[in-house]
Amino acid sequence: MDVAKRMALLLGTGILLGASPSCVQGEPLEKVKNGQTGSLVSLEDYVRLAKEYESLITGEEPAQIPVGRLIVSSQKENEARVASIASQAKEGLWHTFYVIGKNTVPNGKVIARWYGDEAVYANLLEDVIWEGEDCYYISRMGLKKESSGEDCAHIWEKSREQEAGCLLKGISQVLCSKCGADREIIKPPLGHLDGDGDSICDRCQKRAFEQTLDSVVKASLNGESLTFTCIDEDFQGGMLYLADQTVSLEQFGGYGMVAYGDSLVYRYFRDGFQNGFSIKKGLLPVQTGESGLTAYAMSLSKAEYEMYGDRIAGDAFLLRDHQEDSVWAVDEKGDFHLQNPGQTELGIRPAVVLAKPDPGTVEPIHWNLGELQAVPLDGNEYLFRCIDQNYSGGALFLCESVIPADYGSGYRLEQLEDGSHGYVFAPGPFGEFGEGNDYKYSNIHAWLEKQEIFNTMPVKIGSDYAFTGSSPEGARSGFDSNSLSAHYIGSQQLNARLFILSVDEALNYKEHLWRFEGEDEENPETQASAYAKGYWLRSPGGNSEEFQTGYAYVVDLVNGNLHPAAVRAEGGTGEEKQDQTTVYGIRPAFVMPQD
Ligand SMILES: [Zn+2]
Structure with a gap:
């Protein structure tokens, strides 16, 4: 209609x-x-x-x-x-x-x-x-x-979903339950994840994380936590790691025969270790040098200790060489001693061989203008839209919603000066733009630097220009770029993977500035709120002579224009939150490799 x-x-x-x-x-x-x-x-x-x-x-x-x-x-x-x-x-x-x-x-x-x-x-x-x-x-x-699709405040429901993998993209097809419109949202590759520090990806079970000499991995043997340090990067086709702690002989039922190949220790390494050890994928069989005995862990020999001793710290432990009825051990200082395996207090420090890591390659993706992807940011999923297919050699994505300035803020119970407890306002990470209007030192940049989105590219985002002027209120994207003037303020070195747009970019992509949630119509009302009356741009307000003005540019959602705004909250209302929070949120952007 x-x-x-x-x-x-x-x-x-x-x-x-x-x-x-x-x-x-x-x-x-x-x-x-x-x-x-x-x-x-x-x-x-x-x-x-x-x-x-x-x-x-x-x-x-x-x-x-x-x-x-x-x-x-x-x-x-x-x-x-x-x-x-x-x-x-x-x-x-x-x-x-x-x-x-x-x-x-x-x-x-x-x-x-x-x-x-x-x-x-x-x-x-x-x-x-x-x-x-x-x-x-x-x-x-x-x-x-009948639904025309136009003007429908869509209620999206997933109709088909294919989860993204570490290196492969997924896809989510959604359908509006009201008007039947459909939409495809890319789920970009997630990257590998190692929550437990064992160097094995929790998702794909591959040993995908870079490891070098002295890298430490966490593991457990029969429920007992151990750490292992890499002592040889190239050992029998893998990497050799030695436990930093000792495992008591009780775990093996005692040492058994002094000859290593006949010992209970070796039998356990051959038959039981793989079951009791937390790292299963990536664990390679190891052959002990002189005998060719194969197992999933080993005790070091004197010769191996001599080779790797510089990298080995920690407690004394038994080695696998024996002499008559005794087994060789090495103490904290690196001195060798013979030990009676039936009476020693010393334990074993297992050595294991783990596969050399292979991070694999991310599936190349060709991004089209307007394409949407759903990306996790600080634990929340946000929709991003491709607004430029060729930005610094990649595809530029802009967040399809505004994260308000009071994000992450709250009242915390604290001890007050008089000793009593009371609620004190704790501002969010970007409650204000920053102390000044230099984006490089802003709260926004500091927060975005802490966030990680897999497979984003670092791009040059230094602020080389300050701006003067405002676009007409209510004009939204229908303004003439001449209403703002750029003034060169010097070349600034700054690279970032996550950033907010500059005024220049806002002019380039102005048709997107008031469009949100993947819609083709301007719909700032979907975002505007008390702490998101607009969103920051990273360009300072000012000219070549005077650019530390305390003003940076915003896209105003309520008044529908671009204008400079004070980077600090105005204060003076007597209400803590209002006094420490601006009314402008952020709309993050990033660049992903373009195939
Ligand atoms: Zn993975």
Whole structure:
């Protein structure tokens, strides 16, 4: 439906008629809630019922709905009433509403006239009630508007989802449950994840993290925590790690025979170790040098200790060489001693061979303009849209929502100066732009630097220009770039993976500045709030002579323009949060490799 028609419908609202409000007091009807509408006898009952249905469409409290809206006493009023409620009905859903005609029979012809094929409606004369001289025709109407997709406040539901992997992208297809519009959202590769520090990816089980000499991995053996330090980067095709702690001989049922190949220690390393050890993928079999014995762990020999001793710290432990009835051990200083394996207090420090790491390669992705991807940022998922297919050799993505300035702020219980406890306001990480207007030293940059989005590229974002001027209020993207002037302030070195747009970029991508949530229409009302009346740009306000002005640029969502704003909160309201938080949020951007 075109806008003119819609406006006409909206303007046709609000014709109030004089019915006595005294006849409609009381609780909503139970039978209405149950969806049973029969056996209503009085006009009051129908008015209540009409209000119940009306509230489902308009969202008003039934008690707030004026009776006069429901009752019409001419065909003109009937049309206005029907047109008004029809304009408020959501697309794609069946709605029921009542029109009560006082001495006139309601009809829904206006629906056919306004909507044509785009709506279906039904009209049932449900009852006729006489009150004195007046006849009330109770008409129950149904309406379903076809969805055009336009102007639908979409409610997205996932229709198909393929999760992203460490290196492969996933895809999420969503469908609007109201209008049936569909949308495809890329889930970019997640990168490898090692939450437990064992150098094995928690997701794909590959040994994907760079390891070097002295790298330490965490593991456990039969539930007992151990750390292992890399002592040889190239050992039997893998990397050799030695436990930093000793495992007591009890774990093996004692040492057993002194000859290593016959010992209980070796048997355990051969037969039991793999089950008890937490790292399974990436653990390679190891051959002990002189004998060719194969197992999943080993005890070091004297010769190996001599080779790697410089890298080995920590407690004394048994080695695998023996002499007569004794087993060689090495102490904290690196001196060798013979130990009686039946009596020694010393334990074993297992050595293991782990595969050489391979991070793999990220699936190349060709990003198209307008393409959406869902990306985790600080634990929340945000939608980003490709707004440039070729930005510094990659694809530029802009967040499709504004993160408000009070993000992460809150009141914390703290001890006050007088010793009592009270709630103190703790501002969020970017409650203010920064101390000054230099983005490089801003709170926003500091916070974004702490965030990580996999596979983003570092790009040059130094602020070389300050700006003066504002675009006209209300113009949104329809402004002339000449309303702002750039002034060179010197070359600034700054690289970042996550950043906010500059004024230059805002001018380049102005059609995106007031568009959000993947929509093609400008919809700043979806983002604007007390602490997101706009969002920061990274460019300072000022000129070549004077650019440390305390002002940086914002995209104003409420007034629909670009203008400089004070980087600190104004203060002076006496309300802690307001005094320490600006009204401007942030809209992060990043660049991903373009295939
Ligand atoms: Zn992985």
